[in-house]
Amino acid sequence: MKSIVVLCGPTASRKSELALGLAQALDGEIICCDSVQLYKGFRIGTAAPTDEEFQRVPHHLFGSLAWRELGDAGSYARLADEAIEQVCNRGTTPIIVGGTGLYLRSLLEGLAEIPDVPDFIRPQLIEELERDGKEAIFARLTEVDPILAERIEGGAQNTHRVMRGLEVFEGTGTPLSMYHDQHAAKGLRYDAKVLMPSFEAAVLNERINERVDAMMDMGLLAEVEALLSSGVDPMCRPMQALGYRELIQYLNEEIELEAATRFIKKGHRKYAKRQRTWFKRVDGVIGLDGLSETLLEDAIKELNSDQE
Template sequence: MNRTPILVIVGPTASGKSALGLALARVLNGSIVNADSVQIHRGLDIGSAKATLVEQQEVPHHLIDIREPEEDYTAGDFVRDADEAIRLIGTRQRLPIVVGGSGLYLRSLLHGLAPELPRSATVRDALRQELDRLGPARMHEQLAAVDPRAAERIHERDTVRVLRALEVHRITGHPISAAQRAHGLAETRHRALVLAITARREDLHARIQARSQAMVRAGLLDEVRALLDSGVSPDAQSMRAIGYRHAVEVLVGGASADGLVERLARDTRRYARRQRTFFRRQLAARWLCGPMASGATARLARAVRESLSPGAALCDFVRLSPGWPDEDQALAAGPWSGEGIVSDADGAHLPAGECPPE
């Protein structure tokens, strides 16, 4: 295990994790390590809600704008680069604060890359032929029938991951989600305190709607048009991200620009749901119901500092971390104030002072 303590802040899109990361970085002498797969790429600014230049100057940020928009970037690349950023931040006597919502990146950083699952060119070619014949929706239905958990978190248009999950099932007879879930229980690679921030469903949906409108008004279509004009393929990895693929559908696929905001907000809501499900099942997080109440940031910063101090048990932090990890429950706790209900990663509500089961 890397003994450098790190703080990890996760949450669904528009939950406020970036703002929380910045607020805690200011108080805790922290530096941000980006764990958003879109912000990795240069030129993808509006659709990724990338930190502004002013914010990046105020608090050091790492792993932003490190790849061209047409370059692929894997979870393995992220683990290598994030490990180096964490090491560098530690040498500068600052706290590494990993902030983002890309679940595969975060799980790989904390638990290592999953063991390589079997592949078969024959099976893969057969699946591609089925995709051409049946279309993405029918292939996603096949996945839902054999691996509901994988289907829940993989969008039907993400055909690369849909076909990969089906390939694993056809070769092994077992769902890919089972292997991934087992991997999520592996020993952590870092001494990490993981905070997950969420919000009431209606509040999160309202933020997503407002964010979608703001992105389109800020020039999302112009940003994507400039990227395509510069030679970026509409099939590039970066162009498959939410927001960017919606703009490509308008600019290349002939979709109506009038419904762009609603399509973007709808798919972002679905993605946020998948994110919360993933974090609940895959990361041992302490959940907070945002937004932060007045004065709560300072109390939270003190709790983080104490939890990450030498000799502290990370589970001590649950005394101060209320939240509701199950989005199907009513979020009744209100703005986080430093008091109230505590919860572990599995959704069991714990008496104050108790640690979650090992």
């Protein structure tokens, strides 16, 4: 079983900073585990590594998908498996970093085997979505599979996963979360040391607010405009991510820029709360003090603890 290092946790929790430090200290290579950082051109709004950071240590999978490609947990796990194999063959350390919980779960545990669902269910759910809206179908999922609803990153906005949850429940009578949990009990695919920098909620919320302000100063609006000008569909999956969809609303004159920025901050704060809940359930996760001035040293100590 291959050994990997995993850095997970909510947005703005120093994961990328720690990944760079560990990669340099351990002769490691960084592998993306962020569902939107995988898409080419989506950099400022996802806090993707800078050009200078890319040059410091090898990075993998960042910007590897075109906007038309429908990335999912299964395809991500296959790409990450290949990257891990290549890194291990070079004798270096794979460092997985990101905040997309489902993608990390897919990588560490694999995907659950779900029975086939009758074809007629999906069209009915699409009709329901168009008729009643995102919030209504998310509320229905919360009733039939509250565990899955809590785990879905993006909540009602993540209609792909909401629809899948309802589809599986209606087609099998069993909550999708139950299939996931039964599969998780089979064990891990990698020998993973999982680290998570942590902050008090109020501190993290302030860091998120500051990060969004920094993104706007760095040119997030110009990035969105450039993506649209290049032909990217405003309804494609990465354009519906936090920060992008709100600025599209602004460009469509649906909201003011100040309101868009406020909504981005609020969305990231809510998302971070769900991320904290998700990652606390990861098997064997080791919490680190995100405010520590010796965060890198603390992480290295934890990674070496099994060897003492």
